[in-house]
Structures are given as C-alpha cells and as structure tokens.
Amino acid sequence: MRSRLLINIFLVVIFALLGAYLFIAKKEIPTPSQRLISSERDEIAKISIVKNKTFEMDFTKNSVTWFITKPFRARANPEVIKLILDLSEATAISELEKFSENFGLNSPEYTVKLNQENLSFGSINDVTNEQYIQVGKRVFLTKTHHGYNLPHDPIKVVDRRLLGAEEKPIIFESSSWLAKHSKDGLWTITSKLENSISISSAKLDIWATGWRTTAATKINEAHDSNAAENDSIEITFERGKKIKFTVEQDDDGYLIRRSDEDIAYRVGNDSGLRLIDPQEVARKL
Secondary structure, eight states, X not given: OHHHHHHHHHHHHHHHXXXXXXXXXXXXXXXXXXXXOSOXXXXXXXXXXXXXXXXXXXXXXXXXXXXXXXXXXEEBOHHHHHXXXXXXXXXXXXXXXXXXXOTTOSSOSEEEEETXXXXXXEEEOTTTOOEEEEETTEEEEEXXXXXXXXXXXXXXXXXXXXXXXXXXXXXXXXXXXXXXXXXXXOEEEEESSSSOOOOOHHHHHHHXXXXXXXXXXXXXXXXXXXXXXXXXXXXXXXXXXXXXEEEEEEXXXXXXXXXXXXXXXXXXXXXHHHHHOHHHHHHHO
C-alpha cells in the first residue's frame, strides 16, 4: 500500500516538473491556421535549399517548368517541387514566445528560401514530435512532414523525362534524315543520303510521341562524351527553341544528353533504338 502511494507521488512530481519545463523554458502561444510565410504558392518563382554540410540547390521557374540551376543544370521533377511548395501553405501549430535553447537552429538541418522568405529547420521536439522552424526572428512548432519532404539527394530531384511538358517537337534532324511536322498536322521524313525513306505520318507521330513520353531508367551527372558528332539529333520545338541530343551506345543501352543540361539519361537498348531510328518504330507497327 505504501509503495503504491510512493509511486503515485513520484508520478505527480514528474508530471509537475515536465509541465513547469514546458511553460518556463519554451512557453508556446497557440497559433491555429497561421501560415509560416506570406508568399502564395503561385507567386513563388525562385527556390534555394541548403542541406547542412551536404549540398546547396537553386531553382527557377520558367513558364510551367522548374529548372535546377545549382549544383547542375536540369529540369526538376514536378512532384518534388510540389512538395517543396507545400511549405507556402504550411501553418504553425504554436509559436515560442520565449526560448533560451538552440532547438537545432544555430546549425539548421535545412534552410529553405522561397522568393525572399527564409525558413530554417531545427530539431524535433521529443515530447510532441513537432519540428522547430525559424522564420525571420520568430520560432514556431509545425508538423514534421514538411522537413521530411525536402530533397535528400540533388540527382533525385531531376525530372527523368527526356522532354519537358511544354516541349512539343516539330522538327527532328539527324545527319542522315529530317522529319518535319507541318501546319496541317502531318509528319514527313526525307533522307539526306541517296536512299529514300517512306514512313506514314501516323507512324511518325507515334515515334515523336515516344520522345515526349520516354523516361530514363537511371540518371547521373553528365561527363565528357566520346560520341561522334553524327551520333546526335537536333530537335526544334513549337516555340522555336532548339536542343541537340547527343546519343552514345554502350553495353547497357544508350546514354542521352541534352545540350542545355548537365545530365546523362540512361535508356535501354530497345527504347534507345526506337528514339534514334524512326524506321525501327515503323517496322514494328
């Protein structure tokens, strides 16, 4: 009986001390539905992310596409960008009115800049499982998934598709043939060599669509290529932009590099052959 009484007294003391600590050391002000930043999602055109002692990434928005400009040039995966932009709608669970501890903010795990607004991600509260975030001189507690959704590896932020959503080809040109999309909606192909090429517009349209839908099985930062100059295809897009795609074959398939990016896109033997040779598609349809 006495031991049970001592246990109850001990538990009361523990809870009292815990309550005092939470009240004195980090008094919180309930701030339901208070957004962490003022910028609206659609207003954000620049993003910077610094992961402590690991990497720095910069992004800019051009039309509907987000581009990685640091540490390399590439189009960004729109799903990853969506998770980052969710920060613009993140709300505070509570704000710390007074705090004397670091909360991991002296050396934050992540620092994110959306336009001109900075968010620093500190440690996670062991009691509430909420994350400390500093915005300006104010410190908040918020849900942990915002920090978990930030990139862990720059290469995994790259869009694996060979072409962006707004990139619609109208001309393909290699060293041996030229394929064009006319204003009446038909594709034609002509040979630059002595032999002739005959492929229907419908089959060429399927082949061109393959460029827009193909995604790499693996991506890496590009290194110097040994591919010959004629192992390339220049694509002209609807808005006038031209990009050269260098193609290099090896034992594992094909490496495709865009002239405007620093990424090597890996595709398999069958996929790569269909991309670089429209006659290969025509033969199998």
